[in-house]
Every structure is written in C-alpha cells, then in structure tokens.
Amino acid sequence: MNRPDRPPPATDADPPAVPDYAVVVPTLGRPSLRTCLEALVATQGPLPSRLVLVDDRPPHHPQGRRRDLGVPEVLRPVTTLVPGGGRGPAAARNAGWRAAGPVPWVVFLDDDVVPGPAWARELARDLDRAGPRTAAVTARIAVPLPTDRRPTDWERNTAGLATARWITADMAYRREALEAVGGFDERFRRAFREDADLALRALDAGWEIAAGDRRTSHPVRPADRWVSLRAQAGNADDVLMTRLHGRDWWDRAAAPRGRLPRHLLVTGAALAAAGCALLGRPRAAALCAAGWLAGTAEFAWARVAPGPRTRAEIATMAATSLLIPPAASWHWLRGLWLHRRVRPPASPYGTPPPGTPRAWSPAGEPVPS
Structure with a gap:
C-alpha cells in the first residue's frame, strides 16, 4: 500500500528507514x-500506511454513527472505519489491529492525545532500535497542568498517566507479538489495566518491552464532579489482574496500590456503627462512627490539601470522599464474585525459557526474574 505523499522532514540527516506501521x-x-x-x-516523518478508526459508540448511540470523524484529507485514502459496538477499548483495539492488515507494527493512540511535532520521525527511530524480541515500544507521555494554580484532584489523577509503565495512550506493538499472545483481553471493559495485562502476558511469553523517545501530550479532558466516584469500578479490574497474574503483578507493573485497604476499613467502620446502633449498643456505635468520621476526614483532606482549595473543589472532595470508600468496597466485592472462577491460564503462549525477562526497567532493558 502506498503511503500518502508528504514533504521530507526538515532535518540535517534523513531519519532511519521505518517499517510500515498502522495507527x-x-x-x-x-x-x-x-x-x-x-x-x-x-x-515530521513518515505517515502511517494505514489508519484504523474504531468507532466504539454503542450501535444505537443517540448521536448516530457519523461516517466523517474529521479525518484530514491526506489520511483519507489510507483510513478504515471499523465499528466497535461499544464493547470497550480492549475489544476496540483488537478490532483495530486485526483490520490494519499485515503491517509489522501497530501504534495504538487514544483519541484525546496530541502527537508531538517530531512524533513520526521519533517513532521511526524507536522502531529502528527495536530488537527482534521487542514486542512493544513505549512513548514519553506528558500531561499539561495549569501553571497559574494548583491542579485539581482530577488533573492530578490524569497526570499519573505520565508515569504509567505501559500506557496504550501511545504504544507501538509488533504485530507478531500481538498475534502470539492473542491481543488484548476483552474482559477488561474499561480503559483500565488492559494495557498492563497485555504487557505482562508479552513478557511472560519471552518478549521484551523497550522505552521509546517519541513524545506525546495527553491533555486533561473535561470531567464532571463525580468522575472519581465512577473510577472506583477499576477495583473490580484489579481483582481480575490478581486472578490472572498473581499478587506480585502490582510490583511487576509498577502500579500504585491505591487506598483500597483503607476504604475497606472506613466502610467497615460505618457498617459496624449502624449495626451496633441497631443492636442498642450506643457506645460501640459511637466509637465506630468516630472511626468512620476520622477516616473520611483524613481521606478528604488528603485530596483537598494539594489542590486549588476553591469552594467548588472542596465541596466536590467532601461529597466524593464520603461516597468513594463504600463504592470502592462494593466494586472490589463485585470483582471477587464476577471473577471467582478465573484462574491463570496454563501458559497457552508457550513456556518461557529459564532467565526470560519478567520485569522492565525505565531504560527499557529487561530485568531477569
């Protein structure tokens, strides 16, 4: 397939020849x-030989299914639109890379990122340096934060994407590796943990993951005041990760563990206070209620203190800090029930030889187990 015509990059030396890649x-x-x-x-640099847009809105979305998604003219000859059916980003990415054709590399981008001015040229260098056992090459993600005030809780959470290890907001995967491990696990229905799961399976199958130099910006998208409450659904995905990869997956993926143990304690204190009150034990109920109140206040202040401390932010933190502990506990219990029969697969990807890398360093070098 021919690439779109474009002027050569304005550099003193030509970039390395890059294999055909799809986005x-x-x-x-x-x-x-x-x-x-x-x-x-x-x-600057070579454009993709194929662009696959996976429209993941539900089939009966109220906005309808637009055929024109704002694709620039130069990309239209190589663009394919694939329906995702609203099954989540893991399934959408699977549909996308399988529709991309026999290209050696597939670069996954989120629809809210902004590739840097030299992104394609830097991608060419990233892929040129990849060894034969390199399954994927990461990017450098930057999250622009306001400079005139402290960031809000939502902005700080989004900023965590800059240090996420294998984030698919911008991730280049070798097609051969995707085929070898079966692509993304479509049981991950949210944009959460599906990237870490795929990377861990690739490492377990004997592949390596390298750190790239291309730069991509991930702006903070607008969100309502309840976004942090909805995010607690990720606790169920963490249960699935533990079922699939064992309890050490947190360390292997360098994933922050969050506050689930504290949320369970705070929720337990609230339930105990209600139970003691119903049983006519006012002192025990008051003691448990004090524990619940102290835990809730500590959580709220931990979120308010580093923020802008505006009235709106404080009100949002107070309301959501009250609701997040029971929501997190509920989703964790839901995950335990939903994934109660999930067991780590008996390595359908083959048994890695002794000494196969299982971890990953910031320099992109494999770390032996």
Missing part, C-alpha cells in the same frame, strides 16, 4: 479526535 485509534466521536489526527498529519 489504531479507538474513539467515542469526541472532538479531540480531530485535534489528534491533525497533529499526526503535522508531525
């Missing part, structure tokens, strides 16, 4: 998609 973008039709694609076209 796969799952999208919900957000306006940020146009910005992402326009930045891709403006970048």
Whole structure:
C-alpha cells in the first residue's frame, strides 16, 4: 500500500528507514479526535500506511454513527472505519489491529492525545532500535497542568498517566507479538489495566518491552464532579489482574496500590456503627462512627490539601470522599464474585525459557526474574 505523499522532514540527516506501521485509534466521536489526527498529519516523518478508526459508540448511540470523524484529507485514502459496538477499548483495539492488515507494527493512540511535532520521525527511530524480541515500544507521555494554580484532584489523577509503565495512550506493538499472545483481553471493559495485562502476558511469553523517545501530550479532558466516584469500578479490574497474574503483578507493573485497604476499613467502620446502633449498643456505635468520621476526614483532606482549595473543589472532595470508600468496597466485592472462577491460564503462549525477562526497567532493558 502506498503511503500518502508528504514533504521530507526538515532535518540535517534523513531519519532511519521505518517499517510500515498502522495507527489504531479507538474513539467515542469526541472532538479531540480531530485535534489528534491533525497533529499526526503535522508531525515530521513518515505517515502511517494505514489508519484504523474504531468507532466504539454503542450501535444505537443517540448521536448516530457519523461516517466523517474529521479525518484530514491526506489520511483519507489510507483510513478504515471499523465499528466497535461499544464493547470497550480492549475489544476496540483488537478490532483495530486485526483490520490494519499485515503491517509489522501497530501504534495504538487514544483519541484525546496530541502527537508531538517530531512524533513520526521519533517513532521511526524507536522502531529502528527495536530488537527482534521487542514486542512493544513505549512513548514519553506528558500531561499539561495549569501553571497559574494548583491542579485539581482530577488533573492530578490524569497526570499519573505520565508515569504509567505501559500506557496504550501511545504504544507501538509488533504485530507478531500481538498475534502470539492473542491481543488484548476483552474482559477488561474499561480503559483500565488492559494495557498492563497485555504487557505482562508479552513478557511472560519471552518478549521484551523497550522505552521509546517519541513524545506525546495527553491533555486533561473535561470531567464532571463525580468522575472519581465512577473510577472506583477499576477495583473490580484489579481483582481480575490478581486472578490472572498473581499478587506480585502490582510490583511487576509498577502500579500504585491505591487506598483500597483503607476504604475497606472506613466502610467497615460505618457498617459496624449502624449495626451496633441497631443492636442498642450506643457506645460501640459511637466509637465506630468516630472511626468512620476520622477516616473520611483524613481521606478528604488528603485530596483537598494539594489542590486549588476553591469552594467548588472542596465541596466536590467532601461529597466524593464520603461516597468513594463504600463504592470502592462494593466494586472490589463485585470483582471477587464476577471473577471467582478465573484462574491463570496454563501458559497457552508457550513456556518461557529459564532467565526470560519478567520485569522492565525505565531504560527499557529487561530485568531477569
């Protein structure tokens, strides 16, 4: 397939020859998609030989299914639109890379990222340095935060993407590796943990993951005040990760453990206070209620203190800090029930030889077990 014509990059030396690559973008039709694609076209270096947009809105979405998602003219000859059916980003990415054709590399981008001005040229270098056992090459993600005030809780949470180990907001995967491990696990229905699961399976199958130099910006998208409450559904995904990869997956993926143990204690204190009150034990109820109140206050202050401390932010932190512990506990219990029969697979990807890398260092070098 021919690449779109474009002028050569303005550099003193030609970039390394890059294998054909496809870009796969799952999208919900957000306006940020146009910005992402326009930045891709403006970048220096070779454009993808294939662009696959996976429209992951449900089939009966109220906005309808637009055929024109703002694809720049230069990319239209190589663009394919694939319906995702609203089954989540893991399934959408699987549909995308399988529709991309026999390209050696597939680069996954989120529809709200902005590739840097030299992204394609830097990608060429990243892929040129990849060894034959390199399954994937990461990118450097930057999350722009406000400079005139402290970031909000939501902005700080988004900033954590900059240090996420294997984030698929911008991740290049070798197609051969995707085929070898079966792609993304579609039981992960949210944009959470599906990238770490795929990376761990690739490492277990004997592949390596390297750190790339290309740069991508991930702006903080607008969100309502309840976004942190909805995010607690990820506790069920953490249960699935533990079922699939064992309890050490947190360390292997360098994933923060969060506050689930504290949320369980705070929720338990609230339930105990209610139970003691019903049993006519006021002193015990008061003691448990004090524990619940202290835990809730500590959680709220931990979120308010580093933020802008505006009235709106404080009100949001107070309301959500009251509701997050029981929500997190509920989703954790839900995950235990939903995934109660899940067991680690008996290595359908083959048994890695002794000394196969199982960890990953910031320099991109494999770390022996």
